[in-house]
Amino acid sequence: MIEMQQNNPLHGLKLELLLSELVDFYGWKILYAALKLECFNTNPTLESSLKFLKKTEWAREKLENFYLYRFKRMPKASAAQYELKPRERGFAAGIVPRNPMVLTLESIAQMQAKASADYEALSGFNKSGANKSNRGDSGFNKRGGHQAAAHSRAPGSRPGTEGRKPSTDPLDPWGTKGGA
Template sequence: MIEQQQNNPLHGLGLETMLTELVAFYDWKILYASLRLECFNINPNMAACLKFLKKTEWARERVESFYLYRFKRMPKGSSAQFELKPRERGFADGIVPRKPEELTVELIAEMRAKATADYEDMKRNEGQGRPRYGKDKPRAQEGYAQNRRSKADRPEPSQDSANPWGK
């Protein structure tokens, strides 16, 4: 088990230490804006937050994920990795945590609005088949339709077996 956890920044890290690092770097307002946990909003203090996070597994996992992917900026894993709890995830050898991501309340609001817009767009396009890329993408070049021949303008296929191209 220890060999599996050597590449996880959460291994051996207590909840109090993690929360202290997050509060020291980000402050309570940014943590609330990012995580939407009321313990960071209404009369935030270390003791009350620790009590809530120890009792509430989903909230603790949310804080641990934030610590891994925003504070330590570890690379996102595969979908199989995201099935595991944050403390059970591992990372490849040689991957080290990077400097924390700088966040502001305004930046978080922008990211949340963009994510909501992307989600709404995905839901709107859900019934229209797969996304339009490559050959499926509509041609927007000017003159594209003019350069295409209509069926009436195309030459008939050659009936001469010696000249299959019709030229």
């Protein structure tokens, strides 16, 4: 049964030990800057953070990903592996964790700015791959919300429904089954 175990630094590691390792190495300010989890910002303690992380799966997974890829510097997971939760991922035999990545508030801000710029560059393309930049905007405002385009559709209407009449079919109230 031992040969079935995964090569994963999280295997058998308790959340309390994981968090205390990260706090000892980085401190609360760096963890908050990198992960943006409020439990690391407002009066942080090990006990209160553990309580939040145990109740909140997405935050725990975010912390475990940080532990794997920033602290233990494991190789980037494949798309199939990345679909799994961090504790369920496996790494090739013989791959061992490396020294932790040194992070500062400045380096975190630079990484986040680069990620934001990369996202903005990609958001200029719609799902079909056609560039949206011919509209003059990306369709999103700086806060991440969709911009209202009063000139292109009626107030309260959904994007992509310009020129369509409301559905009168009670079995298809959104008008998605048939012609417009």
